[in-house]
Amino acid sequence: MKFLCVGYYNAEKMDAKSMEEIDTIMSECGPHLDTFYKTDKVLLDVGVEQGAKQLRRSGGHVKVIDPQAGAEKIGSVFIIEAETIEEAIQVAALHPSVQVEAGEEFGWRLEIHRVHSYRGVNGC
Numbered sequence: 001m002k003f004l005c006v007g008y009y010n011a012e013k014m015d016a017k018s019m020e021e022i023d024t025i026m027s028e029c030g031p032h033l034d035t036f037y038k039t040d041k042v043l044l045d046v047g048v049e050q051g052a053k054q055l056r057r058s059g060g061h062v063k064v065i066d067p068q069a070g071a072e073k074i075g076s077v078f079i080i081e082a083e084t085i086e087e088a089i090q091v092a093a094l095h096p097s098v099q100v101e102a103g104e105e106f107g108w109r110l111e112i113h114r115v116h117s118y119r120g121v122n123g124c
Contacts, residue, residue, distance in 0.1 A: 001081070001083065001084070001088075002043070002079055002080070002081055002114075002115040003079065003080050003082060003085070003088040003092075003112050003113065003114055004077070004079055004112075004113045004114075004115050005076075005077070005078045005080060005095070005111065005113075006074055006077055006111045007074065007075045007077070007078075007095070007097040007108065007109070008072050008073065008074060008075060008107065008108070008109050008110075008111070009072070009103075009106050009107055009109075010071045010072055010073075010107035011050065011072070011073045012071040013071070013107060014106050025102045028096070028100045028101075028102070032094065032095065032096040032099040033095075035094050036091070036094040036096075039091050039094065041080045041081050041082055042078060042079075042080055043078075043079045043080065043081055044077075044079040045077075045078040046076065046077050046078070047076050048073075048074045048075055048076060048077060050073060052066075052067050052074070053065070053066065054066070071107075075097075075108070076095075076097065079115070080092065085114065088112055088114075089112060092110055095110060097109065097110050098110055
């Protein structure tokens with residue numbers, strides 16, 4: 001089974017820190033990512049930048065709009081392969097979002113969703 005994991009953070013709290021402070025915190029992620037990837041369960045892992053757009057059908061046309069304002073933003077998305085939700089939780093629990101202590105201050109959290117269909121691109 002495949003599981004889509006979405007990592008969230010509080011942008012207002014992170015934006016209040018200096019770039020030097022953020023770089024120090026982010027440098028703690030590397031060892032956790034190494035452990036996470038060594039599970040061989042991670043199919044895709046990407047960081048997401050701010051500046052999202054939403055597409056919505058309205059009045060017979062596709063409209064491009066800015067998402068609603070709010071402090072909580074998506075910061076990462078990854079797909080893992082696991083036999084059960086329990087195994088997916090064990091793998092996701094290795095991700096820096098829930099391993100780096102400073103993440104608590106910034107509201108880092110993960111959601112795990114079972115994917116009912118999956119089509120890789122270029123044979124992935």
